[in-house]
Amino acid sequence: MAQAPAQSLTWSANLDALSMDPHSTNNSFTNAFVSNIYEALVRFNDKLQIEPALATSWKVVSPTVWRFTLRQGVKFHNGETFDADDVVFSWQRVNTPGSLVKGNLSDIKDVRKVDANTVDVETHNPMPILTNELVQLLVMDKGWSEANRSTEASDLQKQKENHANRNTNGTGPFMLKQRDVDTRTVLTAFAGWWDKPKHNLGEVTFMPIKSDATRTSALISGSIDVSVSVPLQDVPRLQSSGVDVVQGPELRTIFLGMDQHRDELLY
Numbered sequence: 001m002a003q004a005p006a007q008s009l010t011w012s013a014n015l016d017a018l019s020m021d022p023h024s025t026n027n028s029f030t031n032a033f034v035s036n037i038y039e040a041l042v043r044f045n046d047k048l049q050i051e052p053a054l055a056t057s058w059k060v061v062s063p064t065v066w067r068f069t070l071r072q073g074v075k076f077h078n079g080e081t082f083d084a085d086d087v088v089f090s091w092q093r094v095n096t097p098g099s100l101v102k103g104n105l106s107d108i109k110d111v112r113k114v115d116a117n118t119v120d121v122e123t124h125n126p127m128p129i130l131t132n133e134l135v136q137l138l139v140m141d142k143g144w145s146e147a148n149r150s151t152e153a154s155d156l157q158k159q160k161e162n163h164a165n166r167n168t169n170g171t172g173p174f175m176l177k178q179r180d181v182d183t184r185t186v187l188t189a190f191a192g193w194w195d196k197p198k199h200n201l202g203e204v205t206f207m208p209i210k211s212d213a214t215r216t217s218a219l220i221s222g223s224i225d226v227s228v229s230v231p232l233q234d235v236p237r238l239q240s241s242g243v244d245v246v247q248g249p250e251l252r253t254i255f256l257g258m259d260q261h262r263d264e265l266l267y
Contacts, residue, residue, distance in 0.1 A: 007202040011226035012215050016182045016208040021164040022138035023093055023153035026100040028252075031136070033206075036187060037077075038138035038170035041068055041087070042131045048251075050131045054082065054139055054171065063126045064109070070117045074194045076141045077168070077175045084113040089142035089151075098155030104136045144169040173197055174204065182208060219243055 017033040018025045025031070041055035055068040074082040091111035094102050107130070110122045123130060145151050148163035168176040173193045178186035185206045189197065207224060209215040216234045218224045220241045230238065235245055259266075 007200060008205070009201055009203075009226065010205040010207060010224045011228065012207050012209045012218065012224045013227065014208070014210055014212065014215065014229040017185065017206075019154060019156060019165050020168050020176060020179060021150075021154045021162070022140065022170075023090075023096075023099045023101050024156050024165070026104065034138065034168075034170075035172070036174045036204075037168045037172045037176060038140065039172045040137050040139060041070075041134050043135060050135075054087075058131070061120070064123045066121045066123075066130055067114065068119050068121065070119065071194060072117055074171050075192045076144065076171055077190055077192075078141070078144060079192075080141055080143055080169075082139070082141075082171055083116045084119050085116075086139050086142050087111060087119045087137075088113050089145070090137060090139045093140065093145070093151060093153055094137060096152035098158070098160065099153035100156075101136060101153075105133055107133060139171065140164070141169045177203070 013029065015029060017030040018027050019030060020034060020037070022031075022034045022038045039053050041053060041058075042050050043053040045051045052071070054071050054074060056071050058066055058068045061067045068087075070082070070084060070087070076082060088111050091105075091108070093099070094105060107123050107125070107127050108121060109124045112120045112122070114120055121130065121134070127133075145164065148167070150162040150164040152162070154160060154162045154165050166179045166181070171194070173190055173195070174187040175190045176185070177188045178184065187204045187206075189199075189202050209218060209224075212229070212231045212234065215224075215227050215229065216231070216238065219227045219238065220243060230245065238245055
């Protein structure tokens with residue numbers, strides 16, 4: 001990372017987010033990106049522990065039903081108030097044909113409104129790690145989605161877009177200011193966020209740069225402040241140029257699965 005001016009940050013990666021619709025894709029980069037805009041009932045903290053987000057507390061009321069108390073006073077970016085209807089709507093939207101998120105929430109049978117500030121989440125079977133799954137149920141504004149004909153997840157596989165592909169209305173710490181696909185996406189800090197920001201940023205600009213060489217040169221020249229897609233061979237060059245290179249373990253494990261069940265090889 002190079003030094004960034006206070007209040008603004010420009011960063012890059014080798015690809016763009018596929019969509020601003022939080023339910024349309026299960027792409028890891030896209031999911032991480034839109035999580036700055038949309039939130040779930042719970043979230044992981046920096047130690048990967050579950051903590052409250054749009055829900056303040058929860059309890060198990062039966063082997064397959066969890067009750068969540070929602071955070072009151074939360075506002076969407078357009079000023080509308082968050083409540084149980086938005087949670088139920090988001091669950092229903094996740095289960096529409098275009099959604100690729102529903103596979104990650106398949107242990108959930110139903111989400112029901114108890115009152116304006118309470119929802120019940122029912123699972124097919126006892127699910128002790130339900131909160132880990134609920135991190136992926138990002139909540140959208142029901143009224144905004146209905147007004148903009150975006151009540152179903154956009155189907156990227158069939159190239160069917162809706163308003164939510166390039167426009168957003170979440171409760172998260174950042175709002176979408178500008179969206180130019182494959183060129184530039186600008187987020188601004190949401191002053192009405194319910195939580196206390198752990199940053200001093202007013203605006204964040206993302207510029208996808210596919211070329212490794214171009215992206216590395218932009219980082220060294222100061223055209224961008226951060227790159228998250230650094231080729232290993234460029235690390236010495238970046239370090240010698242005074243750029244801070246932050247390294248750490250991945251949060252996932254990728255492996256090759258061997259086909260052990262065929263009598264003959266396919267190839």
